[in-house]
Amino acid sequence: MDLGEVVRQEVLHDEQEQGTSTTDTFMAHRGRLMQPLAGRLRHRPVEGLLTQSGTTARHRPRRRALLRWFAITSVPNTPRHWIGPQSHTWWDVLVMTVWTDEDWVRHFRMAKATAIYLADALRPHLERQDTNMRPAIPMLKRVAMALFYLASANSYREVGQQFGVGLATVADSVLEFAMAVEVHLYPRLVRCQRPMDQVMAGFAALGFPHCIGAVDGCHIRICHPGGAPGQLINRKNFSSKLLLATCDDTGLFINAETGYSGRNNDAFVFRETHFCQAMDMGIYLPESPMLTINGVSIPPVVLGDGAFPTRKWLLTPYRVPSNAQQRNFNSLLSHARNVVERAFGRLKARWRCILNCLWVRPENATSIVAACVVLHNLCESRGHRAPDLPPPNEQVAQFLAEEEAHQQEEAADPPRGQPYNPQDDTHRREGQAVREALAGYLFRAGPRRRRGRVTVGP
Template sequence: MDRGDLLEEEILVTILALLSHLNSLLEAAVAAATRCLHLVRQNNYNTHTDWMVLVSTPQRPRYWVYPHRSMDWWKNCVLAQWEDSRWVRNFRMSRRTFMWLVDILKPHLFHQDTQMRHAWPVDLRVAMSLWYLANKNSFREVQEQFGVGLTTVADAVHEFCMVVEEVLVPRLVKLTDPMEQIMLGFAEIGFPQCVGAVDGCHIPIQNPADSNGEYINRKKFASIVLMAICDHRGRFYAAEAGESGKSHDAYIFNGCHFTHAIDRGAFFPATPSLVVDGVAVPPLGPW
């Protein structure tokens, strides 16, 4: 499903939710009017003053943005005063990298102001997303930290992740050097005939109700696996996520796009081998 289909689905869900909410409000209004008329008939309200007192009962105000929330901490403390060490510790990147990220993603995350309120700044929404991802906080904790609403945090994180996948992954997670140069680089640091360093990590998820334990990993919690491969300089050129936490590392590697590309000969026109004491040692795989 592409982004357009996803947006259409989200718009339809939002419209249905609004219609349901309006229907609930209409039913509540009809019920309140019925109760008022019943009270009028019971108590014989026959003056304009009595009627106004009845219908103007104070109600709890509803806020678009709660008045006690403030972005002062973000504007006056983090942006204005934090040094790079604190940025790295809390956002996993320096302030310079953060600003570069904001500039790259701004065309895709920018929202127009409306007559009802100003849109949240792009730098704030990127910061909330990074804070959530880097510190294992809940949406509620990020909400209190940045002084915004809970839905604002959830929308910012989801939109940020989608844009990163669409914009940054194709731009940054790719081969920048020929495979021969990568092999030479690994050989210089003591790993001959090596084309990449691969590892994975478990990303915790809520266990799907119909999974029957498929996502429960060896550490006894539900997860999906992120597998990534980097070159001799530590630059990632392949990354995949989505396999269940129960899957073995070898199974995930054998099924990834990178392995399939190697099997097709996309990276090695000829099968590389290493000569050890006069004996040619082929690679462990079919390539």
């Protein structure tokens, strides 16, 4: 009788005595059998233990243990892959060899040359080395994975299946890419990249002269975190991050703040920004031209809505316009400030991950939103057109209407719970004087809004 037949008969005999199955017997005795097996094999030949004639009552437990061990080792194990079966055809064949620049812009929001520039700029910070286990992912592919995730509403798993990599690889690539862009490219791209006289000429063409930017806030919805979720819930009762940004006349962001939760007020966040503090001290534009109207010195101004505090360089609309001059000023300011609203629209249309809900941890959402702002400026400066957004549904339209109504009703006073600062009254008086001087100038000789168009003349 061969060894396999002896093992099978012995196992069946034990099952009949104990009333258990083979699998239960193996799992119950597996840990007990493996430890003393080596010592038993050294002191007694295997052939003697496997035959009935070579065993006694004293050796029978050892014989059964040995037979069960042989039965366990004879069961075939399912192979486990270090790297699962994956397909790289889509990236290696289709994207790298067939796709044109139009295809790259459609799927990655930028041309192939721009993606290569981005990979070269981040190579010292993101490139990995080949190992004995496997080669490193090429730098351009790492950048493309991050761009594909940011430009779509797909999950990490779907992006990994598309590129032929694992879920953890996609997650690490996206977060490392976003942090590298925030640290190394933000200072280079999120700033005033054009001469100031060109920016002023652009806003003058929109109907508001001596202006260098428009500021507004935008809520980026994030997944509801655990722990203390109340710190991130805004007044609309969902968790969000507040993106407070200033852009020029073409929609390029010259400043952006992404680290504050949606619970904070726009005015409070704006007072805490470096941009506001630099403009208050006059060091953001040290050689800025001054405009004098009726004895009032007017610096280059920034346009905001009713949620922001009035300053001599930050103009907000009249809350309740009482005459034609004030209504004309509000109309011109709203028309010129609309550039930041359109910039937010192109930002969300280009990077769809922040359009609905950003499914990452709150601490990682800040870097991803900042990376989207940087990449928006890169695409805008290189002429890559943003895709069109689908028309908003009824719920989104209602939300936008309520948001606009709230901004018009919100006062420019300090938010509740903030300590009183006498300097705010000084800024408010100076801002009101500048607003009155500009409102009179625009009403007399500047462009005015009439029936939806900009006209010139009184």
